[in-house]
Amino acid sequence: MIVNLGEIAIVRNGAGIKQEFFTSEGIPLARVTNFTDTSINLLGCVRVCRLHAKKWQSYFLKNGDILVATVGSWPPNWSSVVGKTVRVPLTANNAIQNQNTCCVIAKPIRANQDYIYYLLRTKDFIQYAANSASGSANQARLSVAKLEQFTFDLPPIETQEKIGQILSALDDRITLLRETNATLEAIAQALFKSWFVDFDPVHAKAQGRQPEGMDEQTAALFPDRFVESELGMVPLGWEVVELVEISEILNGYAFKSEDYIEDENGVFVLRTTNFSDDGYAKRLGKDVFLPMSFTDTYSKYLCEPFDFHLVMVGASVGKTSTLLPNMLPALRNQNMWCFRPKNGFPSRFFIHETVKLKTVEALRSTSGSAREFLRKGDFEKGSVKLPTNDILAVFENTTLAIKQTIAINESQAQILANLRDTLLPRLISGQLRLPDVEEIVG
Numbered sequence: 001m002i003v004n005l006g007e008i009a010i011v012r013n014g015a016g017i018k019q020e021f022f023t024s025e026g027i028p029l030a031r032v033t034n035f036t037d038t039s040i041n042l043l044g045c046v047r048v049c050r051l052h053a054k055k056w057q058s059y060f061l062k063n064g065d066i067l068v069a070t071v072g073s074w075p076p077n078w079s080s081v082v083g084k085t086v087r088v089p090l091t092a093n094n095a096i097q098n099q100n101t102c103c104v105i106a107k108p109i110r111a112n113q114d115y116i117y118y119l120l121r122t123k124d125f126i127q128y129a130a131n132s133a134s135g136s137a138n139q140a141r142l143s144v145a146k147l148e149q150f151t152f153d154l155p156p157i158e159t160q161e162k163i164g165q166i167l168s169a170l171d172d173r174i175t176l177l178r179e180t181n182a183t184l185e186a187i188a189q190a191l192f193k194s195w196f197v198d199f200d201p202v203h204a205k206a207q208g209r210q211p212e213g214m215d216e217q218t219a220a221l222f223p224d225r226f227v228e229s230e231l232g233m234v235p236l237g238w239e240v241v242e243l244v245e246i247s248e249i250l251n252g253y254a255f256k257s258e259d260y261i262e263d264e265n266g267v268f269v270l271r272t273t274n275f276s277d278d279g280y281a282k283r284l285g286k287d288v289f290l291p292m293s294f295t296d297t298y299s300k301y302l303c304e305p306f307d308f309h310l311v312m313v314g315a316s317v318g319k320t321s322t323l324l325p326n327m328l329p330a331l332r333n334q335n336m337w338c339f340r341p342k343n344g345f346p347s348r349f350f351i352h353e354t355v356k357l358k359t360v361e362a363l364r365s366t367s368g369s370a371r372e373f374l375r376k377g378d379f380e381k382g383s384v385k386l387p388t389n390d391i392l393a394v395f396e397n398t399t400l401a402i403k404q405t406i407a408i409n410e411s412q413a414q415i416l417a418n419l420r421d422t423l424l425p426r427l428i429s430g431q432l433r434l435p436d437v438e439e440i441v442g
Helices: 050-059 113-119 123-132 144-148 157-197 200-206 348-364 389-429 434-441
Strands: 002-004 009-013 027-030 066-069 085-087 101-106 151-153 226-229 232-235 239-242 247-251 267-270 308-311 320-322 330-332 336-341 383-386
Touching: 009 144, 066 113, 101 113, 101 144, 113 157, 113 389, 123 144, 157 200, 157 348, 157 389, 157 434, 308 348, 320 348, 336 348, 348 389
Parallel strands: 267 330
Antiparallel strands: 002 151, 009 101, 066 085, 066 101, 226 232, 239 383, 247 336, 308 320, 308 336
16 A cells, blocks of 8 residues: 555654753754664763753654654764664653654554664665655755655555564664673673772782682782882882883874775775774674775785774874774775784783773864874874883783674674665565565574
């Protein structure tokens, strides 16, 4: 049955709240800038004072609502595309919907909410949104009326429900894998902080206690007292060195767009747009590739497993990202540095976490104004409290096991995402029989 979106769903524009009502505390405001690939991340979001927010209660979001970006650009990248569609997570329940979004809620009996969500994730809808938006390519706007006019072939409700269940099951598995990775990453960072920032094992031994969660062999590597240094008190036997003594800082290269190819069998080009909010590089729908011959010509820019990168200029200056093995082979683009341990230094992950701390310090070093770029000198002369090689080796082995598990999980998540993206248009268009797909997905 041919219908338009307005017939089978409620389409609601967002709230136009003035900046004078923004506050550091209050009700979260869900904006297009908070969109992730499939969801919303309200960490560090703008908030609206609670008293004023009461005026906008009809715009409060609920878990499972669909949000469509009605303002954005076209193309140039998926993160800012008009028509981008995400689903509201439980963590964004009762956030206020911003005016540059439309909330879509399926009408009961006629349409299934999951099905409508995946329908609005198809290339057909994205293309429709781009063609229907008004304004310039850099600031396109999609009206509610145009969104409601999106026309498609709606299958029976039972078919919609099955398609929604299949695709949601894949997304649920992806979400679980990435939530597991977030937990693992938090464990790795907590270990670094405990050992090398708070010095918990040294404090415990100084007080005559056994360090918590640590075997006797590892505990024996830590001293039981501190000594004075140019950086203040440091554990006995540790050194103070400059970061450049233990880490190389490698540039990227400004590859020419005319050399890019569409063939995904070429070598992937890592760009700052691939840096995700979870601290790892991710593939996008608009990735670029170069001929494999470039791996010889530009070998000095080849990435290695678990390379750690930092954006040193631009809107996302200070953002960091680790490259997992499933992203290789890859060449490093401009606007980033790669921090890689010098020959003989036993812990790349110690360098990763240290650079994160140095980045925070560098970004805070300006007097009130936003930092638009970082200098190599911010890192080359950065002093580091360096533990013994034995401690570093234990930390590296422990963290490597965590990172390898993260890599396996992310690889599985990417496989599932590819399967979902392959099935999505074929299920929506009716090209695939549901029994066959249910058998594949399990």
